[in-house]
Amino acid sequence: MSDPVTITLNGRVVEAAAGEMLIAVADREGVPIPRFCYHPKLSVAANCRMCLVEVSGARGPAPACATPVVDGMEVQTRSEFAREAQRATMEFLLINHPLDCPICDQGGECELQDLALEYGSDISRYSEARRVVLDPDLGSLVSTDMTRCIHCTRCVRFTEEIAGEQELGAFGRGEFMKIGTYVQRAMNSELSGCVIDLCPVGALNARPSRMNARAWELDDHPGLGEHDGVGSRLSRHTLRGRQIRCVPLVEETINESWLSDRDRFSYQAASHPDRLCWPLARHRDNWVRVSWEEALDRAAEALTKPGEKAGLIHPSSTVEECFRFQQLLRRCGARTVEHRARMSDFRGGVQYPQTPTLGCAVDRIAESDVIVLLGSFLRHDQPILNHRLRQAANSGTEVWIINPASFNWNFPPTQQAVLSPRKWLTLLHAMERSPAVAGREGGGTRFSDQLAQRLREAENALFWLGPLALNHPDASLLYASARNLCERTGTRLGTLPEGANAPGAWLTGCVAHRGPGGMAEDGVDLSARQQEPPDLWVFYGVDPACDVADPARLRRVLAAARTTIGFHSFIPDPRHLPYDLLLPIPTVGERSGHLINLEGRWQSMTAAVPPPGEVKDGAEALVELLRATGHAPGFEGASLVAHCRGLEGRAVVTRKPPRDGKRLPDKGLLRVGAPSIYQQDPVSRHAHALQQAELAKDLVLRLHPETLRRHGLKNATHARLSQDGEILRLPLVADPQMPRDCVYLATGDARLGLLGNAFGVVDLHHA
Amino acid sequence: MSDILSPDLCGRIDAWLERFPAEHRRSAVLGALREVQKEHGHLTPERMDAVADYLGLPAIQVYEVGSFYTGFQHQPVGRHTVAVCTNISCWLRGGEKILAHIEKSLGIRAGESTGDGRIFLKSEEECLAGCCGAPMMQVDHVYHEDLTPEKVDEILGALS
Numbered sequence: 067m068s069d070p071v072t073i074t075l076n077g078r079v080v081e082a083a084a085g086e087m088l089i090a091v092a093d094r095e096g097v098p099i100p101r102f103c104y105h106p107k108l109s110v111a112a113n114c115r116m117c118l119v120e121v122s123g124a125r126g127p128a129p130a131c132a133t134p135v136v137d138g139m140e141v142q143t144r145s146e147f148a149r150e151a152q153r154a155t156m157e158f159l160l161i162n163h164p165l166d167c168p169i170c171d172q173g174g175e176c177e178l179q180d181l182a183l184e185y186g187s188d189i190s191r192y193s194e195a196r197r198v199v200l201d202p203d204l205g206s207l208v209s210t211d212m213t214r215c216i217h218c219t220r221c222v223r224f225t226e227e228i229a230g231e232q233e234l235g236a237f238g239r240g241e242f243m244k245i246g247t248y249v250q251r252a253m254n255s256e257l258s259g260c261v262i263d264l265c266p267v268g269a270l271n272a273r274p275s276r277m278n279a280r281a282w283e284l285d286d287h288p289g290l291g292e293h294d295g296v297g298s299r300l301s302r303h304t305l306r307g308r309q310i311r312c313v314p315l316v317e318e319t320i321n322e323s324w325l326s327d328r329d330r331f332s333y334q335a336a337s338h339p340d341r342l343c344w345p346l347a348r349h350r351d352n353w354v355r356v357s358w359e360e361a362l363d364r365a366a367e368a369l370t371k372p373g374e375k376a377g378l379i380h381p382s383s384t385v386e387e388c389f390r391f392q393q394l395l396r397r398c399g400a401r402t403v404e405h406r407a408r409m410s411d412f413r414g415g416v417q418y419p420q421t422p423t424l425g426c427a428v429d430r431i432a433e434s435d436v437i438v439l440l441g442s443f444l445r446h447d448q449p450i451l452n453h454r455l456r457q458a459a460n461s462g463t464e465v466w467i468i469n470p471a472s473f474n475w476n477f478p479p480t481q482q483a484v485l486s487p488r489k490w491l492t493l494l495h496a497m498e499r500s501p502a503v504a505g506r507e508g509g510g511t512r513f514s515d516q517l518a519q520r521l522r523e524a525e526n527a528l529f530w531l532g533p534l535a536l537n538h539p540d541a542s543l544l545y546a547s548a549r550n551l552c553e554r555t556g557t558r559l560g561t562l563p564e565g566a567n568a569p570g571a572w573l574t575g576c577v578a579h580r581g582p583g584g585m586a587e588d589g590v591d592l593s594a595r596q597q598e599p600p601d602l603w604v605f606y607g608v609d610p611a612c613d614v615a616d617p618a619r620l621r622r623v624l625a626a627a628r629t630t631i632g633f634h635s636f637i638p639d640p641r642h643l644p645y646d647l648l649l650p651i652p653t654v655g656e657r658s659g660h661l662i663n664l665e666g667r668w669q670s671m672t673a674a675v676p677p678p679g680e681v682k683d684g685a686e687a688l689v690e691l692l693r694a695t696g697h698a699p700g701f702e703g704a705s706l707v708a709h710c711r712g713l714e715g716r717a718v719v720t721r722k723p724p725r726d727g728k729r730l731p732d733k734g735l736l737r738v739g740a741p742s743i744y745q746q747d748p749v750s751r752h753a754h755a756l757q758q759a760e761l762a763k764d765l766v767l768r769l770h771p772e773t774l775r776r777h778g779l780k781n782a783t784h785a786r787l788s789q790d791g792e793i794l795r796l797p798l799v800a801d802p803q804m805p806r807d808c809v810y811l812a813t814g815d816a817r818l819g820l821l822g823n824a825f826g827v828v829d830l831h832h833a
Numbered sequence: 834m835s836d837i838l839s840p841d842l843c844g845r846i847d848a849w850l851e852r853f854p855a856e857h858r859r860s861a862v863l864g865a866l867r868e869v870q871k872e873h874g875h876l877t878p879e880r881m882d883a884v885a886d887y888l889g890l891p892a893i894q895v896y897e898v899g900s901f902y903t904g905f906q907h908q909p910v911g912r913h914t915v916a917v918c919t920n921i922s923c924w925l926r927g928g929e930k931i932l933a934h935i936e937k938s939l940g941i942r943a944g945e946s947t948g949d950g951r952i953f954l955k956s957e958e959e960c961l962a963g964c965c966g967a968p969m970m971q972v973d974h975v976y977h978e979d980l981t982p983e984k985v986d987e988i989l990g991a992l993s
Contacts, residue, residue: 226891235893237900248896249878 071137076144082135089117089130092143099143100152100181102159102266103218104131107323108227114159114218116181118151119143127151149185156185159216162197163267170214172268174281178216199244205252206758207259207327209276215245215269221261228324229255230456230476245269252760256449256743259330263313263323274334274755275311279303284310287674290661291329292382292566292654293747294448296320296428297663298329302655302674309333309655309675319429320663326449327759328743328750333655335752336675340637342650343679353648358680358690364647366694368629369398373601376402378592378614379576380607381565382747383684384659385668385710388567389574389582390688390699391606396581397697401590402600404578405571407608408533408564408813410615410823412591413724414542415579417549420717421569424451424664425528425560432458435524438466438517440490440548442532442562443473446743446761451562452476464524466517468493470534470738471768471810472803483513486805487738487825488730491540494547497521503554521555532562534740537615539730539825546723562664564746569662573713582710584717599626606633606684607651609748610643612741612814618790618822633684636752639816651684652677654749659685660707668711734827735773736807737789741814751816765817767830768810771800777830784833787811790822795833837883842872846887858888862898866905875906903956911946911953913992916971919957922964931968934982935989951992 069084075097082091087110092099103114112132121128122140127148130141142148160182167173199212219236222245226232233253237244247253253261261270284303289312291298298321303311312333314325345361346353356364369375377395379388383405392403406412426434431454444452456477459465464480472484485493493514497503501510502519510516521527529552535544545561552559565571575582578589590598596619603624610624611617624630624643632638632645635653656677660670692699701709730736744750744762756762767785779785779798787794787809796811804810813824838846849864865884870876878892881899885892899905917923917932932943935954939947944956963969966978970985977988 232891232893235897237897239901248893248900 071135071139073135073137073139073141075141084136085134087131088119088121088128088133088135088139088141091135092130092141097143099130100185101131102177102181102216103220105220105223105264108220108223108264111219111223114216115155116152116159118148118155120145120148120151153185153187156182157187157191160186160190161192162213163216164196164213166211166214167268169277170211170268171209171271171276172214172265172281176268177266197241202246203250203252204247204270205258205273205760206755207273207331208253208262209271209273210246210269211271212245212269214267216267217243217245218266219245220264220266221245221270224261224264225253225255228260228453229257231255233258234261254760256326256328256445256761257324257453259327260314260324263325272311272331274331279305279310287655287672288315289655289674290566290669290671291321291326291450292657292661293328293332293750294326294450294566295424295562295564295568295664296448296450297566297661297667297669298325298450299669300325300329302333304655304675307675309336312655319427320667321450324450324453328449328746328756331755332749332753334754334756335635335749336653336655336678338636338752338754340752341653341678342634342637342648343681344650345680346637346648348644348646358682358687361647361649362687362690362694365631365649365691368602368631368646369394369604369691369695371602371628372399373628374598375400375602375604376590376592376595376600377404377604377606378407378608378610379403379405379571380407380613380747381405381563381568381571382661382749383567383571383607384657384661385567385570385574386659386685386706387606387688388571388576389701389706389710390685390692391604392575392582393699394688394692394695394697395604396575397692398695400600400602400604401588402578402592402595403576403589404592405565405568405576406536406563407592407614408537408824409541410537410539410593410825411541411543411729412578412593413726414546414722415577415589415591416586416718416720417542417546417723418572419719420584420715421572421662421666422561422563422664423569423666424530424562425558427665428454428663431455431528432461432463434458434463434526434528436464436466436520436527438468438521438527438529438557440468440529440531440544441470441487441534441536441538442530443469443740444532444562445473445476447533447562447564447740447746449743464520466520470805470808471801481513481517484803484805486736486807487534487538488732488736488807489805490535490538491543491547491728494544494551498547498551498554503551518551518555521551521557524557527555527557528560529557530560530562532740533564534738536561536563537740537824539823540728542724543728560664564741566663567661569664569666570660570710573662574710580717583713584719586718596623599623601628603627603630604633605631607635607748609634609638609751611639611820612745612751612816612818613747616823616826617818617820618792621820633687634748635681636748649687650677650679650681651687652681656681658683660710730825731827735777735809735830737787737811737824737826737828738808739811739813739824742812745812745814751814765812765815766797766799768799768801768804769808769830770804770806771802773804773806773809774798774800778832779830782833786831786833787821787828788831789826789828792819792821794818794821837869837873837880838887839872842868843887846884850888859890859894861888862890862895863902866895866899870905874912875909877907906953909946911950913951913973914953914955914971915989916955916958916961917943918959918961918963918967918969918971920960922960923968926967928968931970931980931982931985935985938986939989952989
């Protein structure tokens with residue numbers, strides 16, 4: 067803060083910092099000033115003129131949002147002079163604004179409507195023609211009624227300053243000025259829904275909830291983002307037991323006032339036609355509806371039979387669900403309990419810390435001097451975290467990125483290495499041996515030497531391993547090497563696993579080699595289950611066709627099972643898995659429980675709406691199943707959470723690195739990819755508007771032009787990709803940045819069918 | 834893109850870039866768009882995209898500038914641009930009569946181009962700061978002052 071000054075605000079003496087804008091001082095002092103274009107998170111535009119106030123000595127009214135305070139300034143916000151200026155501005159703003167409040171979604175929560183009540187005139191003096199603006203199509207998430215627009219440009223500034231890619235602009239001028247995209251094009255940002263909150267009128271609204279409810283009919287329920295490790299705070303708005311929409315809650319230490327589109331619009335999945343609403347049991351080739359009693363009996367019977375058992379739970383499940391899940395399975399003798407369904411390298415199971423962590427609080431990321439990101443397109447994986455990373459990069463943090471493809475970042479990385487996953491371990495080893503780390507003189511000019519030197523020099527460095535590194539076939543070796551490098555350079559190591567509660571899944575013991583609290587467990591990991599197929603499988607929120615490392619191989623392992631039980635929110639594709647029993651569980655907005663974010667922050671949520679049909683709380687269903695199998699569940703009521711919190715910090719971490727060598731095949735065209743933004747979990751895949759969004763559309767093969775030429779596909783538009791006998795025809799994109807031995811193909815997509823390992827060797831043929 | 838931005842055109846845009854600090858490439862948008870319009874006659878989204886690419890800007894920022902100034906045309910127009918001032922000084926000195934004379938002799942209304950693609954008569958021009966020589970008009974960025982209908986016929990007749 068610069069020098070303190072004293073100003074008089076409506077006769078009251080207040081302190082402020084020199085240069086602070088008047089409106090910020092007034093907001094802090096609780097003095098209301100009307101405004102439309104001003105927003106504390108955006109740059110000052112001063113174009114709506116609604117915040118005009120009287121400043122003694124000034125010749126005319128001054129805009130409070132663009133007037134810096136100076137010592138001794140005397141300001142009147144409610145004088146007749148100020149109010150006359152505010153009323154005049156309002157009269158101008160209302161000239162072209164339609165009187166369609168009764169059919170406007172913003173009605174009842176509209177800044178223009180609220181202020182017009184105080185500053186507007188009862189009767190318009192304007193009798194000339196009013197302008198009408200055609201509405202651009204911004205895609206499936208944001209609806210437009212641009213005749214209502216008052217040109218505050220908050221949305222324009224948001225796309226440029228926060229989303230990092232200017233997608234909206236102001237075209238023409240004066241009477242003919244329009245906000246839009248100029249050429250027909252949908253919004254492409256992962257944060258596009260924020261323009262809905264920012265729009266002070268009804269010009270930009272949520273398209274999925276358009277005309278579904280009036281603002282004053284809605285109940286609001288505080289909740290959490292249930293898709294990534296950030297744990298954004300949000301509010302679910304409901305009407306008569308139905309989720310209508312979702313808006314962010316302000317939490318400066320996590321999501322500020324923003325929300326990812328995935329968290330905002332995924333609630334639509336709750337009303338998907340494929341919702342699983344009651345228990346279903348297989349009867350020959352048909353599904354029959356059964357009562358919960360019968361379903362629990364059947365499940366208990368299967369679980370109490372002797373044999374090998376395995377359970378796979380989704381990392382967005384709550385702490386309560388995770389604990390009960392592993393408790394049930396382990397009591398019934400299962401040796402495989404896992405949440406890391408997309409992982410393939412389970413070696414070195416006890417080298418990892420008790421729970422994965424970012425290594426840093428979300429709101430302190432920008433304090434780092436250097437951040438290294440290995441194996442993640444953070445914009446898709448954790449949109450709010452990427453926003454923080456962008457803020458950091460803009461405030462001077464060096465961001466070094468190593469990825470198998472050059473993703474479309476919304477900030478310029480300091481250095482970006484597009485590197486085949488075959489070379490990642492070599493790179494880390496080279497960094498470990500580089501002069502800066504080994505303590506020798508001399509810099510070295512290679513990427514690895516430079517990066518190692520920066521890590522060594524930086525006081526506050528952070529190294530993040532993303533999902534592509536954690537799911538790499540040699541993940542354990544990458545982790546061991548990264549940890550060694552970080553220790554020797556004084557760098558904090560963080561991981562970015564998938565799901566909203568990966569730390570909770572680790573803590574409660576949904577890991578093959580780790581029981582509750584991270585105690586070593588004699589488990590059998592998922593990859594070993596190819597040789598030892600279990601007799602019984604339990605899936606909890608994990609879709610074996612989309613959410614696993616190798617759907618094709620898992621399908622073959624499952625064929626050997628006697629019984630398969632699925633706890634799901636959606637009816638799975640019957641082609642992919644012959645379930646014997648399906649038990650319905652709640653989905654987003656219907657769940658209560660705790661999630662632990664990647665900072666280690668415990669957050670609780672309660673159901674905003676009751677689930678449909680006979681859907682039961684997942685943890686409760688698991689407790690009933692524990693009883694039905696003859697086990698005492700224990701930990702009644704709140705004591706379960708207390709027990710789990712008590713487990714924190716008790717893990718035994720060994721430093722023994724994994725023994726056997728590299729597993730990633732050296733030869734052949736390597737397929738590589740992570741799920742794209744709206745394919746990461748079953749909920750997003752069932753959210754209609756997200757699936758219609760621009761970011762969900764592309765499913766392409768990205769290859770280097772030279773690789774295309776080598777496969778005789780120089781001018782081809784499509785190719786057939788074959789892997790383990792599965793063949794898929796997909797469009798081609800030539801990308802000169804791609805490593806020559808790789809083809810990038812996003813995973814998690816139902817359109818891929820049962821294609822094999824996400825890091826497998828594939829063949830390409832003419833389409 | 835190369836068929837939109839010829840090497841010569843790129844050279845002229847570079848000359849605009851040189852006028853501004855290297856990190857302010859956005860400052861050259863206006864100049865670059867003028868050069869592109871001079872070369873191609875009018876702007877299109879593709880031509881503005883080419884400028885955005887060349888300057889390393891989001892296309893939308895170029896659209897914003899291109900749509901703001903009335904000096905930029907977005908439809909094909911005649912080869913020569915004629916703008917008649919009808920603001921106060923010229924109006925007092927018969928600027929509107931000059932405009933009416935041109936409309937009559939060319940057979941077009943303000944805002945239209947002649948059928949042979951020779952002349953584009955701009956829709957409406959505010960003060961061009963040539964009041965001392967009112968009434969005046971601008972033909973392809975050249976000022977013509979103290980106009981009479983005969984003088985106008987002579988000037989327009991000389992345009993190829």
